Each structure stands twice: as C-alpha cells, then as structure tokens.
Amino acid sequence: MKILLLPGDGIGPEIMAEAEKLLAALDLPVTLDHALVGGAAYAATGYPLPAETLEKAKAADAILFGAVGDPRFDTVERHLRPEQAILGLRAELGLFANLRPARLFSGLEDSSALRPEVASAIDLLIVRELNGDVYFGEKGMRTTDSGEKQGYDIMAYSESEVRRIAHVAFKAAQGRRGRLCSVDKANVLETSQLWRDVVTDVARDYPDVTLSHMYVDNAAMQLVRNPGQFDVIVTGNLFGDILSDQASMCVGSIGLLASASLSAGTQGLYEPIHGSAPDIAGQGIANPLAMILSLAMLLRHSGGDEANAARIEAAVAQVLADGCRGADLGGTMGTAALGDAVVAALN
Template sequence: MRQHQVVLLPGDGIGPEITSVTRLLLEAVSKKHGFQLIFEQHQIGGSAIETNGTPLPEATLSACKKSDSVLLAAIGDPKYDTLPREKRPETGLLELRAGLELFANLRPVKIRPALTSASTLKKEVIEGVDLLVVRELTGGIYFAKPKGRIKTNTEERAFNTMSYCTSEIDRIAKVGFELAKQRKGKLCSVDKANVLDVSQLWRERVEILKQQNPDIEVNHLYVDNAAMQLVKDPRQFDVLLTSNLFGDILSDEAAMLSGSIGMLPSASLGSKGPGLFEPVHGSAPDIAGRNLANPLAMVLSASMMLRIGLKETKAAEALETSVDKVLSAGFRTKDLANESCTELGCEEIGNELLKAL
C-alpha cells in the first residue's frame, strides 16, 4: 500500500476545528482509494508561542522538511500583536515558507455553481469564474533588506524595501507560464511599472519569457487596474502572475468573488521538498471553539495536497466532488447561509462531507 507522511499544523483560532474535520475526511478518502496517510501533528504560531516561546519550533520545521506534504490550518491572534515582530505568529509562517524554500504560492479562485448567489457581485459577473493567482512568496517587500525602525531626535521612522533580482522573477514567472499552458493559455502579469523600478525589471523579465513561450497570450496590468478589473470582469483572467505584496492583496480580493474567504485553498511550492497547503483565510479567533467555522477551504486545500503534493488525483477529485454535493444539497455554514439553505456547524458540515464521500 502506498504511504505518505503528512505533517498537520492546526495552529490557532479555528485551526484545530477545521483540521479535525479535514483529517477525518482524509482518512476516509485514503482508505477508499487504497493508500495510507501517516499523520504527525506539530505546533506553529500562537500555540507554539504558548508552549515553546517561539512561533516556529525547530521540531516543527524539522518534521515538515522530512514529510511528503504539510497541511496548515491558520495562525494568528490579536493578543500577540504587542510582541516584537520576530516573536509574532506570522513570523513563524514566514520562517516556515523560507525554511522549506517555498517560492510559489498558488491561489485558485473557482466559483462553485451552488454558490453563485453567495457572492456580493452579480451572478452574471462571477458565473464561470475560474482563475489562478500565482504569487511570488519568498522575496519582495516582506523579505528584502534593509528594513526596520529608527528613532531620530524628533520622531520615529519605519521602512521596508521592495527588491527583486532577475533570478527570483524568472523563477516565479516560469511557474506562471507553465500553469498557463495547463489551463487556458492566458497570463496576466501584475506590476506597478509606471512608478516602481522593481516593477520595471519585473515587466522586462516577463517580456523575455514571453518570447520563449509564443503559445501563451500575455498582457500586463498595473496593480490598481488589476484590482478594479477583478471586480469588474473577473472572467477575463486565467493566470495572474504577481509579486509577493501585490499577490497577497489581490488574492484576498479575488477570494471574495466566491462569496466567502472561507472557500478558497492555496498551495505553496518550491523546487524540491514538500509543499505547504493551507486555506487563504485567517484564524478567526472571535469564533474559535463555537463550531461556526467553515472547513471547506481547508478541505479543498487537502484536495490540492492530494493532487499536487501526493499525486493522488482520484482522491483529490473525490474530495472536491463531496464539497459540490454538500453545497448543492443546500448545506451551508454561517458565513454562507441564506434563508433558503440549511445552516450547519463546522462539525456537522464535516459529517455531511463524509456521507457524500
């Protein structure tokens, strides 16, 4: 029997709840499709701070490096906002991405037919939307130096540096072009080349790769226009190629096309080693422990893990089909609920997904 080592990182807030639901589904679907998942659970984020004093314990990073795939739920809580930057939960996530050398973040946005009415946008605008944000993950303004805070005699100044070198741009752009080949053959590169030197280099490198990929239709948009176009005509997009900062913002905007950020998965990949799969949403500490969380983004992240990380395509399809069946049957968590549906809690949605499998 095929075996896969999977590290589970429940994290904070609603993380343990959606992890519990997803683990049960993974156990069921792996048994049905003839392979075994060997789970190992570790701490990250606030939970790790509480027990280890650091947002990414060495044991967690070591286990992740040895695994076949990593499935992360969510990290963060406002109560840690007063800690030094290097001690906050978010730093643990950045360090995990860097430690696993994950430079490409994939965020698919696909409108589930049963949820077209859940979006705040008109049905005719979002119906049929199927796009993929490819975000550079380990460079740009979140990682480049110098950065910091300095005090003068009269005030304090904070600064960050947006920086990319050609190899970093080429590496993520090649991922975007390759994925465009597997989809509709369209790539939109997002930058701010009218203002930023770093974006001018970004655009130049994408143009060079365009010449090497004549079968791909390429266009460029400034980030502000891209943000507008995402809500005006999202169906025009296939693959959106972005830098770290722009991708962070645009992918969350794109998430709301589906009606809830609780619906969207993501994958973070490197050139080698395990990938990291996680829902786009945060830890939602305000609803933690109340059985109100939407586990569907976590379930779909597990599906991405099966498909991309573990090459278990049929199992991935089975998970996705179960999600569509449950939504089509009218079951919803609170964030997606309307008067014509049956509102269920996180655990109960999990039970319906198990039945659908």
C-alpha cells in the same frame, strides 16, 4: 507519503479535524504527524516556530497548515509573533510559489458580492511569489534628521526570483486556457519594471501562452468589473496577498479558497487563505471547506493523486449545490456537520 499537520491557532484545530476526518474516509497510505506552530507554539515553548516543528516540516513530504494568529501575542516582539511561523516555514523550506485558485461553485451565485452573471464567470488561478518583496526585505524603524520616527520596508526582487515564478505561472497557464496576466506597478516602481521585463523575456519560451500586463490598481478594479477575463494571474508577494483575498469575496466567501505553497521539488505547504478568526474560535461554526480543498491540492501537487483530489473537489461542489451552508454563507451548518456532508458526498 508523510504528512505533517500543523493546526495552529484560532479555528485552525477545528478545521484541521475535518481534514483528518476526510483523510480517514479516503483510507490512503499516508503517515500523519502533528506539531505546534504559531501562538500555540509560542505559549508552550516561547517560539512560534520551534526547532522540533521545523525539523518535522523538513522531513515531511507535505504539510497541511491551519492558521496562525493570536491577539494575546500582538504586543510581543515582532520576530516572536505567531505570524512569523508561516514566514519562517516559507523561507526555510524554499516555498516560493503560491497557487490560489478561485472559481464560483454552482449555487453560490447570490453569495458573491458581484452580480450573479458576473460572478458565474470566475475561474482563475493567482500565482503569487512567496519569498520576496516587502515581506522579506530589509525593514525597521529609524529617526529622521528632523527627529521623527520613520518605519521602512524595502521592496526588492532579483531577476532569478522573478524568472522562476514566471516559469511556474506560464506552465500553469499551459494546463488551463493558455492566458497569463502579469500584474505589477511598473509605471512607478523599479521593482515592478524589472518584474515586467523578466516576465516578458520568459514568455519567449512559451509561444502557446498569450501574455498580457496590467497595473495592480487596474487589476483590482477588473477583478470586480470583469473577473471572467482572467485565466492565470502572476504577481508579487504583496500584490498577490491583496488580490487573492479580493478574489475570495468575488466567489462568495474567504472560507472557500485553498492554497498551495510549493518548492522547486514536490514538497508543499497547503492551507486555507483565511486567518485564525479568533472571534469565532471554539464555537464550531468555522467553514472547513477551504481546508478540505487545501487537502485536495496536497494530494494533487505533492501526492500526484489527481483522482482523489478531483473526488474531494467534486464532493465539495456537490455539498454546496445541495444547499449546505455555514454561517459565512448565510447558513446554519456547523464545522463538523459540513465535514460530515463532504464525507457523505465523497462516498
């Protein structure tokens, strides 16, 4: 399997080094390549997603992605900002389905923002549509008739876009506990009404899955009130972005959540859901566990290697159960020390 490593910006290179350390310990038959992306690529080439990087990405079986975002480039034209690299990869590679699992690891009950008895029930999967919504809709600045500036971003989904993400979500629910909650805002948004209608129609193909619907504001409340009620959540790009970050704090830290962005085939891009964290970059204190868990998802979904994916996840669970903590969880272990602990648990 050919894996492209894109460390990116901020803490990206530091946590990527720990994923490479784990890959070396597993001694798998893989070929690794590296490329620039985000602010690092812009600084070197003038583009956040250079043609060479995109070419390597298209040729890879899977991509392991660190993070993008660099405050030095916050004032450049929007299409040249580091964050455009990940949007470009999603669009160019057809990565439309984002899987974001969230569960509370044993021993972290007191790290959650929720009461321990509430947090301990968290074991859910958010399936987020990744190629539509306001992030990819028409956008711009214009002047109104009264002469004031107005920004606009158009939210839109086609029936086929909703249908294909719904199938991914229903199949995921079939492999879990058989419950799917579709999150929208159909009471005020036409886009959400179409979403709800299509998901309801797709449900006919999955009689073994129980489908429910929930407005996004209620879903945000329920994630902190009773997160144990959720098995699989399917939602659009904007709502999924927000709810998955909320879920990360319910399980203790955003440094623990991995994600997979999948195409219609087996190619995928795997990344921690946190950002580049430039305020702690280079200090060796970033939590690498979300990156390591992203590697597990890569092996499972693009490599078909369930055994080693489960080994990595078990090693991370063991490390946390043993009390290993980074700064984000109130501990003192650094990035490299946490990576070493996972390798030791793996062996």
